[in-house]
Amino acid sequence: MFSFSDMPSTTAVLSTYTTFAASAVLVRTVISEVQNVSNQLVPKGLQEKIMSKLGFLMGNLSSTMCIVIDETNGFSNNEIFEAAEVYLRTRIDTSVRQLKVSKVPREKNLSVTINKGEESIDNFDGMLLKWKFVCIETQKTNLDTENNFTNEIVERRSFELRFDKKFKDKVLDSYLPFVLERSKAIKEEKKVVRIHALGYYGEVDGSWGPWGSVNLDHPSTFDTLAMDPTLKQELIEDLNRFVRRRHFYKRVGKAWKRGYLLYGPPGTGKSSLVAAMANYLKFHVYDLELASLHSNAELRRLLVTTKNRSIVVIEDIDCSIDLENREDGDEYSANPMIKKNQLTLSGLLNFIDGLWSSCADERIIVLTTNHKDRLDPALLRPGRMDMHIHMSYCTFSGFKILASNYLGIKSHWRFNEIERLMEEVEVTPAEVAEEMMKSEDVDAVMEKVVKFLCKKRSERVGKRDGVEGGGGGGEEKVIGRKRKARSRR
Numbered sequence: 001m002f003s004f005s006d007m008p009s010t011t012a013v014l015s016t017y018t019t020f021a022a023s024a025v026l027v028r029t030v031i032s033e034v035q036n037v038s039n040q041l042v043p044k045g046l047q048e049k050i051m052s053k054l055g056f057l058m059g060n061l062s063s064t065m066c067i068v069i070d071e072t073n074g075f076s077n078n079e080i081f082e083a084a085e086v087y088l089r090t091r092i093d094t095s096v097r098q099l100k101v102s103k104v105p106r107e108k109n110l111s112v113t114i115n116k117g118e119e120s121i122d123n124f125d126g127m128l129l130k131w132k133f134v135c136i137e138t139q140k141t142n143l144d145t146e147n148n149f150t151n152e153i154v155e156r157r158s159f160e161l162r163f164d165k166k167f168k169d170k171v172l173d174s175y176l177p178f179v180l181e182r183s184k185a186i187k188e189e190k191k192v193v194r195i196h197a198l199g200y201y202g203e204v205d206g207s208w209g210p211w212g213s214v215n216l217d218h219p220s221t222f223d224t225l226a227m228d229p230t231l232k233q234e235l236i237e238d239l240n241r242f243v244r245r246r247h248f249y250k251r252v253g254k255a256w257k258r259g260y261l262l263y264g265p266p267g268t269g270k271s272s273l274v275a276a277m278a279n280y281l282k283f284h285v286y287d288l289e290l291a292s293l294h295s296n297a298e299l300r301r302l303l304v305t306t307k308n309r310s311i312v313v314i315e316d317i318d319c320s321i322d323l324e325n326r327e328d329g330d331e332y333s334a335n336p337m338i339k340k341n342q343l344t345l346s347g348l349l350n351f352i353d354g355l356w357s358s359c360a361d362e363r364i365i366v367l368t369t370n371h372k373d374r375l376d377p378a379l380l381r382p383g384r385m386d387m388h389i390h391m392s393y394c395t396f397s398g399f400k401i402l403a404s405n406y407l408g409i410k411s412h413w414r415f416n417e418i419e420r421l422m423e424e425v426e427v428t429p430a431e432v433a434e435e436m437m438k439s440e441d442v443d444a445v446m447e448k449v450v451k452f453l454c455k456k457r458s459e460r461v462g463k464r465d466g467v468e469g470g471g472g473g474g475e476e477k478v479i480g481r482k483r484k485a486r487s488r489r
């Protein structure tokens with residue numbers, strides 16, 4: 001058991017230290033001696049106290065400066081500590097002896113951090129920076145409900161950042177802002193995209209609101225999406241330009257938002273494209289089902305609870321709201337007690353380009369429809385939906401993307417035949433994908449695809465000649481309407 005009478009050697013070293021205080025080099029040697037002696041004799045808490053006193057004196061003598069970054073700042077978290085923690089995960093070099101590894105459920109990657117007491121070296125713009133992760137355990141005495149004193153061990157965590165004194169301004173003005181910026185980017189890279197939907201009231205991402213959310217585990221990416229390659233490239237460039245142009249939007253006084261209208265028959269990949277956009281930008285998705293809303297006010301309320309850097313999606317816009325009655329929001333139906341339609345197109349248009357949009361940044365709005373021709377021209381006016389994207393029937397280049405994704409093949413002897421057939425019939429990527437799921441044998445799948453396309457062709461010919469035939473684009477539309485009639489208000 002340790003007692004203060006065991007300490008003469010430490011006290012002796014301390015007085016030696018004072019004698020030689022003028023020499024920083026000697027002080028360093030002395031400190032390392034103290035460390036050696038105290039490692040053997042002195043308990044850890046006391047060791048840390050002695051070393052911090054000596055470190056302070058040494059700081060005055062040497063050319064090194066130390067910035068202490070505590071985990072908390074009073075009651076609030078210290079953002080620089082959080083940023084340093086994230087940033088240093090990417091700066092682990094071979095000098096680190098102990099690491100800590102953890103994994104959060106559903107996170108794909110391990111989280112690796114340096115353990116307490118460990119140091120990590122960084123270089124920035126000609127400066128050498130030494131980070132140390134310090135954890136000090138202190139005892140806190142609490143009074144419990146029965147007026148008994150209880151002791152609790154509390155861990156105070158901080159980072160110490162050491163560098164040459166002459167770099168003080170550069171560290172404060174350039175390096176720490178750089179760490180903050182980098183940590184933001186790292187967090188963004190690791191962000192798990194979530195999809196939010198209505199019908200749930202609870203805590204989401206630490207705040208209360210009407211949106212429930214789950215991870216968007218949709219595997220769709222621009223690589224897996226079968227769509228016109230030029231259009232795909234245009235869209236990717238449009239998205240890149242949009243996220244880059246924060247200052248542009250500010251300068252020209254426009255809300256930082258962009259609208260996309262995706263139209264085309266069912267099964268051509270409109271919803272898959274939304275998922276691909278979300279995965280590409282790492283934006284959360286808000287699936288706004290207008291059919292479950294009752295008024296424009298409710299729509300506004302919902303929108304203010306959505307977060308920046310997100311995609312608000314309204315699927316099947318032609319079925320969700322009575323688009324013909326643009327101004328009838330305040331009118332009443334035959335029964336004056338029942339408001340006919342309080343959620344109006346003008347309410348929706350306000351949502352798209354009205355005042356609300358200035359209360360949020362970096363927003364994407366996506367409307368999808370099977371029937372662009374049924375939309376009110378007000379929705380199609382230039383500047384409202386910035387890009388109209390036609391998701392069309394599967395082309396041969398789309399087929400090749402699907403074949404590569406589903407079967408891992410780039411070519412097959414039946415490709416020429418399939419190319420010819422695809423020029424003759426209208427088939428959706430969803431239909432092709434379904435055929436490709438039917439077997440693991442490539443030849444068997446190719447056979448099925450050819451048969452399916454031939455069947456489609458004969459149905460088309462039958463239809464053209466007035467013979468009753470299933471399938472084809474016409475039927476798809478009917479199925480789409482039937483299926484979607486559910487969501488009509």
Ligand SMILES: Nc1ncnc2c1ncn2[C@@H]1O[C@H](COP(=O)(O)OP(=O)(O)OP(=O)(O)O)[C@@H](O)[C@H]1O
Pocket residue numbers: 224225226227264265266267268269270271272273370391428429430431433480
């Ligand atoms: N362009 C495509 N590229 C790759 N896969 C596709 C594509 N289109 C459809 N699919 C496949 O078909 C399934 C259904 O497609 P999706 O739901 O995206 O179509 P949609 O256009 O949104 O249809 P709807 O109009 O009925 O909502 C997807 O999960 C995907 O497997």
Ligand SMILES: [Mg+2]
Pocket residue numbers: 270271272315368
């Ligand atoms: Mg869809």
